[in-house]
Amino acid sequence: MKEQAIDLVQNVQAPAEKMNILREYVQAVVMRSLHESEAFACLSFVGGTALRFVYDLPRFSEDLDFSLEDPTGYEPLQWLKKLKRDMTLAGFDIAISWDDRETVHTAWVQVADLMQETGLAATIGQNLRFKLKIDGRPPVGAETISTVIDRHFMFALRHHSLSSLMVGKAHALMTRRQSKGGDWYDLLWSLSHRPATVPNLELLQNALDKTQGAGTFRAVDWRRLVLDRVHSLNFSTLLQDVEPFLERPLDDRLISAENFRSLLD
Secondary structure (H helix, E strand, O other): OHHHHHHHOOOOOOHHHHHHHHHHHHHHHHHHHHHHOOHHHOEEEEHHHHHHHHHOOOEOOOOEEEEEOOOOOOOHHHHHHHHHHHHHHOOOEEEEEEEOOOOEEEEEEEEEOHHHHOOOOOOOOOOEEEEEEEEOOOOOOOOEEEEEEEEOEEEEEEEEOHHHHHHHHHHHHHHOOOOOHHHHHHHHHHHOOOOOOOOOHHHHHHHHHHHHOOOOOOHHHHHHHHHHHHOOOOHHHHHHHHHHHEOOHHHHHHOOHHHHHHHHO
16 A cells, blocks of 8 residues: 555655645545444544545545544544554554543544655655544534545545535634635635535534534624625635645635625625
């Protein structure tokens, strides 16, 4: 498997593109291992990487995010133990650390040597890194679906529906102090569908009540509240944030106040 990952980027010149391809390949190895551990009996795949793996979002993503739907059989340490064994047998030099002291449980995955062997790092010690994050107490109301994915490997997973996945984006845009380019691009992508994809309002309201306090925001006002944020955006900063992850580089021209106003108004 490691040789296959290296072969994938052998003729790729752009460092950002090479990194995205390598990371996504390793993410697929992780998802295959979780599938074999039957982790998706407990978990749902969420976040930007879920949008890409399941719905072909044309943007690469760094981390793997999950929602704990059923604590029965929740054994993350066993899953991570198997993951390390699987990746070691596949030729990767991997280190995993785990922290479940907060509501969101986090595993840090580091793959050594891969960046050196593909020309992405000039010195030893620069590792490919990403996180696995599991929300141990997610808001209720999500719609979940089981899907078979074929991305480098074939595996089955449970994930949130597209409208439930967009709740994470709408929630972040309404409440996060520091805007992230990926969230705004994902909103642009979802609203450009015909018909436009809108957030699951029940799930969004529950998420807002959980994090902001009951009655602070109304989910039905999400368009207006997100539109209010558009006026204060620094689009230069947004573009710098998201450009390295765009599968289609020219999509950066679409990230503008005018386009957001058109889609939200």
